[in-house]
Amino acid sequence: MKKVIMGNHAVSYGVRASDVKVISAYPITPQTQVVELLSEMCADGEIDAKFIKVESEHSALTAVVGASAAGVRSFTATSAQGLLLMHEILHWAVGARLPIVLANINRAVGPPWSIWTDQNDSLSQRDVGWLQIYCESNQETQDTIVQAFKIAETVKLPVMLVLDAFFLSHTFEIVDILEAEQVRPFLPPYSTEVRVDVEDSHSFGNLASPDGYFELRYMIQKAMEQSREVVKEVDREFGEHFGRSYGLIQPYRCDDAETILVTSGTVASTTRAVIDQMRDEGIKIGSLKIRVFRPFPFEEVFEVLSGAKKVAVIDRNISFGHHGIFFQEVKSALYGRTDIPIIGFITGIGGRDVTPTVIREIADKAMGDESPEREINWIGVKR
Amino acid sequence: MKPAKMPTEEFMTSGHLACQGCGATQAMRFALKALGPKTALVIPACCWSVIDGPFPHTSLKVPIFHTAFEAAASTASGLKAGLEMRGDTETIVLAWAGDGGTFDIGIQALSGAAERNENIIYCCYDNEAYMNTGIQRSSATPVGAWTTTTPTAHYKKRPKKKMIDIMAAHSIPYIATASVAFPQDLIAKFRKARQIQGTRFIHIFAPCPTGWKLAPELSVSMASQAVTSRIFPLLEVTENGLKWNVWKDFEPTPVQDYIKAQGRFRHLSDEEVAGIEKDVERNWQEVLAREKLSATIPGLDP
Structure with a gap:
C-alpha cells in the first residue's frame, strides 16, 4: 500500500x-x-x-x-x-x-x-x-x-x-x-x-x-x-x-567525472539536481552519497573517487579544531593511495538551507583555477 | 514484626569479593532466600558490581545484568518488559542498588519507574556513603559522619535524605525498611513484596565496617542498634503510600551508644551528639505521627 x-x-x-x-x-x-x-x-x-x-x-x-x-x-x-x-x-x-x-x-x-x-x-x-x-x-x-x-x-x-x-x-x-x-x-x-x-x-x-x-x-x-x-x-x-536497495554509498554520474562532490543525507538530493544541470552545461561532474558512515566504506569510496581529478566534501558538521567530519573520513580513505586534491566545505550548520545555489558555489570553487583552501571552506558565513 | 522461617536454600556462594562484615552481602543473601531462583537482578555501579565476582565468574545462582550507575530502575523496567514480551511473566526483576545509586544519581530513573508503577522490586542497600569508591559522602550519609569528602573538620552537616517519604509520595503499592540485623523480618518483607504487583521499594540498612571504622564483628550489632535507637525505624508503607506501619515492640537503646561505637563519629563533641539525639527523636515522632495519620484516613485497611 x-x-x-x-x-x-x-x-x-x-x-x-x-x-x-x-x-x-x-x-x-x-x-x-x-x-x-x-x-x-x-x-x-x-x-x-x-x-x-x-x-x-x-x-x-x-x-x-x-x-x-x-x-x-x-x-x-x-x-x-x-x-x-x-x-x-x-x-x-x-x-x-x-x-x-x-x-x-x-x-x-x-x-x-x-x-x-x-x-x-x-x-x-x-x-x-x-x-x-x-x-x-x-x-x-x-x-x-x-x-x-x-x-x-x-x-x-x-x-x-x-x-x-x-x-x-x-x-x-x-x-x-x-x-x-x-x-x-x-x-x-x-x-x-x-x-x-x-x-x-x-x-x-x-x-x-x-x-x-x-x-x-x-x-x-x-x-x-x-x-x-x-x-x-x-x-x-x-x-x-x-525491489529496493540502497548500497553503502551511492555514486551519481561519477564514471567520467573529473570532479566529485561527496555528500550525505538530504543534501545528496539537492546535489544530484545540480549535477544534472552542470552535466547539461557539459561539465564532467558527479556526486557520491555516503549512506553508511559506520562502518566506513573505505574501499567503495576509494573505488569511486580514485578516478576523479578533484574531490569536494560537503559537511553539515564541524569537528572544532579539526575539519568537517566526512572530510576527515574521505581523506583517510584516500590517504597514501592517491594524490587527488580533497577540498573540504562546511555549510548548512544549524539548519541553514543548502540550496542548489550553495551547491553550485561549492562546485565552482572546487573546480576553479583559483585554488580554495584545501581543508576547510565555509560557505555562506555572514561576515 | 512477623518473623519468617529462615529458608535453608542458598543462592549466594562463597568466592564473592566483599569485605569482612559487609552488610550488603548479608542483605543479598537474605533477599534471595526470600525471592528464590526465579529472580533476575539488575545491578548498577555499587559495591555489588564488585562483590559479584570478576568476569567470567559470579557468586550468585541467579542472573545479573550489570548496568550504569544511574540506570538501575530504568534498566529493570526494560528487562521486565522484555521478559514479559518473551512470555516470561514469572521472573521477579530485582533492581539492587546502593545508597548513592538510589538517593543520588539514580533517583531520577527510580522516580520515573515508581511513577509508572513498573512491576519491579527496587532494593536499596544503604551503607550510608559511596563505599565502593572509598567512603565519600552521599545524601544518605547521616549528620555528623566523617567520610573522605567530609573530613572531621568539615563533617556532614546536612541530614540524611528522607527516601521513604519520597517513595511514599509516588503512591506505589509497597514500601518497607529492613535491616540485616533482623533477617527474618527482612525475609518476610521480601516475601510479601513478591506477592504484590507494581513498584515495590525496600530500603535495607546495611553497615559497612570498612567505611564506618568499625570492627567487622560489630556489623550486625550496629544494624540492630540503628533500629533500637530509633535511628532507622523498621516500617512498612502500604495502600499506595498512605498507610504507615512502624515497628515499636522493642527496648529502646541510647543513640549515643550507637554513635560512640563507630569511628566515623569519633570527632563529635557531647553537644553535637546531643543534637543528633534530638534529631533522632524528632524523626521518630514524625514517623509515629504518620502512622497515626494513616488511622484517620477513611477506607484504609485497619
Missing part, C-alpha cells in the same frame, strides 16, 4: 513492520511524531509491543538495553540533546552487544537553542561502536529500519539511523508501506540464546580485568568490520524481497 507520509512516520512504519517488542522513548523536537505514531500503533494493537514512556532519554535507552538483554527486539528514537544524554548508554549497548535500533533525527546542539538540522549530534557519537546509516528519503527511512534490525541481530551491534530534521523528518513523500506479514520472511521474529534467563543463569557485564577487557573490545572491532559485508548482504536480500 502506498501512502503519503512524513519522514518521522516512515520511521514508525518501519518499526511497525519489524515486529518490535519493546519501545521506549522520551519526546524531543523534531523526533516527536515518531513516538506519537508509535504510541497510537501500540494503543490500537497494530504493534504487539510494550511502550515504556520514560522520564528522560537516558532512561529510554537504558530501558531498551534492559529489554534487549531479555532477548527481545527493541527500539528508541531521539535527537540532539537527547542523543547526547544517552551517550553513556550508547557505549553500554555496544559493550553488552545488544542489537538495538535507534532513529536519530539530526538536530543542532545548544546553546544557543536550535531545533534545525545539522550532523554534530550523531557525528559526535562516531566512536561509540554503533553502526550509523544516513537516510535521504522517506522510503529509504522505512526500509532502513527493517534492514537495521537484521544487520544488528546478525553482527550483535546496535544500529543508528540518521535523518535530517525537517528536510526529511517533516517532509511528506510517497512511501510503499511495508506490512509485518510481508517483512517476516525477510526478518523473522528475533530470538537469542544470549539473554537474561533464570533457567540459564549468567552475570552480564561484571568486572573484567585488563586480562579480559582488551579481547572484548577487539571482538567489537571485528564485528564492526564484519558488518560491512553484512550491510551489503542484507541490502541485497532486501532488494530481492522488495
Whole structure:
C-alpha cells in the first residue's frame, strides 16, 4: 500500500513492520511524531509491543538495553540533546552487544537553542561502536529500519539511523508501506540464546580485568568490520524481497567525472539536481552519497573517487579544531593511495538551507583555477 | 514484626569479593532466600558490581545484568518488559542498588519507574556513603559522619535524605525498611513484596565496617542498634503510600551508644551528639505521627 507520509512516520512504519517488542522513548523536537505514531500503533494493537514512556532519554535507552538483554527486539528514537544524554548508554549497548535500533533525527546542539538540522549530534557519537546509516528519503527511512534490525541481530551491534530534521523528518513523500506479514520472511521474529534467563543463569557485564577487557573490545572491532559485508548482504536480500536497495554509498554520474562532490543525507538530493544541470552545461561532474558512515566504506569510496581529478566534501558538521567530519573520513580513505586534491566545505550548520545555489558555489570553487583552501571552506558565513 | 522461617536454600556462594562484615552481602543473601531462583537482578555501579565476582565468574545462582550507575530502575523496567514480551511473566526483576545509586544519581530513573508503577522490586542497600569508591559522602550519609569528602573538620552537616517519604509520595503499592540485623523480618518483607504487583521499594540498612571504622564483628550489632535507637525505624508503607506501619515492640537503646561505637563519629563533641539525639527523636515522632495519620484516613485497611 502506498501512502503519503512524513519522514518521522516512515520511521514508525518501519518499526511497525519489524515486529518490535519493546519501545521506549522520551519526546524531543523534531523526533516527536515518531513516538506519537508509535504510541497510537501500540494503543490500537497494530504493534504487539510494550511502550515504556520514560522520564528522560537516558532512561529510554537504558530501558531498551534492559529489554534487549531479555532477548527481545527493541527500539528508541531521539535527537540532539537527547542523543547526547544517552551517550553513556550508547557505549553500554555496544559493550553488552545488544542489537538495538535507534532513529536519530539530526538536530543542532545548544546553546544557543536550535531545533534545525545539522550532523554534530550523531557525528559526535562516531566512536561509540554503533553502526550509523544516513537516510535521504522517506522510503529509504522505512526500509532502513527493517534492514537495521537484521544487520544488528546478525553482527550483535546496535544500529543508528540518521535523518535530517525537517528536510526529511517533516517532509511528506510517497512511501510503499511495508506490512509485518510481508517483512517476516525477510526478518523473522528475533530470538537469542544470549539473554537474561533464570533457567540459564549468567552475570552480564561484571568486572573484567585488563586480562579480559582488551579481547572484548577487539571482538567489537571485528564485528564492526564484519558488518560491512553484512550491510551489503542484507541490502541485497532486501532488494530481492522488495525491489529496493540502497548500497553503502551511492555514486551519481561519477564514471567520467573529473570532479566529485561527496555528500550525505538530504543534501545528496539537492546535489544530484545540480549535477544534472552542470552535466547539461557539459561539465564532467558527479556526486557520491555516503549512506553508511559506520562502518566506513573505505574501499567503495576509494573505488569511486580514485578516478576523479578533484574531490569536494560537503559537511553539515564541524569537528572544532579539526575539519568537517566526512572530510576527515574521505581523506583517510584516500590517504597514501592517491594524490587527488580533497577540498573540504562546511555549510548548512544549524539548519541553514543548502540550496542548489550553495551547491553550485561549492562546485565552482572546487573546480576553479583559483585554488580554495584545501581543508576547510565555509560557505555562506555572514561576515 | 512477623518473623519468617529462615529458608535453608542458598543462592549466594562463597568466592564473592566483599569485605569482612559487609552488610550488603548479608542483605543479598537474605533477599534471595526470600525471592528464590526465579529472580533476575539488575545491578548498577555499587559495591555489588564488585562483590559479584570478576568476569567470567559470579557468586550468585541467579542472573545479573550489570548496568550504569544511574540506570538501575530504568534498566529493570526494560528487562521486565522484555521478559514479559518473551512470555516470561514469572521472573521477579530485582533492581539492587546502593545508597548513592538510589538517593543520588539514580533517583531520577527510580522516580520515573515508581511513577509508572513498573512491576519491579527496587532494593536499596544503604551503607550510608559511596563505599565502593572509598567512603565519600552521599545524601544518605547521616549528620555528623566523617567520610573522605567530609573530613572531621568539615563533617556532614546536612541530614540524611528522607527516601521513604519520597517513595511514599509516588503512591506505589509497597514500601518497607529492613535491616540485616533482623533477617527474618527482612525475609518476610521480601516475601510479601513478591506477592504484590507494581513498584515495590525496600530500603535495607546495611553497615559497612570498612567505611564506618568499625570492627567487622560489630556489623550486625550496629544494624540492630540503628533500629533500637530509633535511628532507622523498621516500617512498612502500604495502600499506595498512605498507610504507615512502624515497628515499636522493642527496648529502646541510647543513640549515643550507637554513635560512640563507630569511628566515623569519633570527632563529635557531647553537644553535637546531643543534637543528633534530638534529631533522632524528632524523626521518630514524625514517623509515629504518620502512622497515626494513616488511622484517620477513611477506607484504609485497619
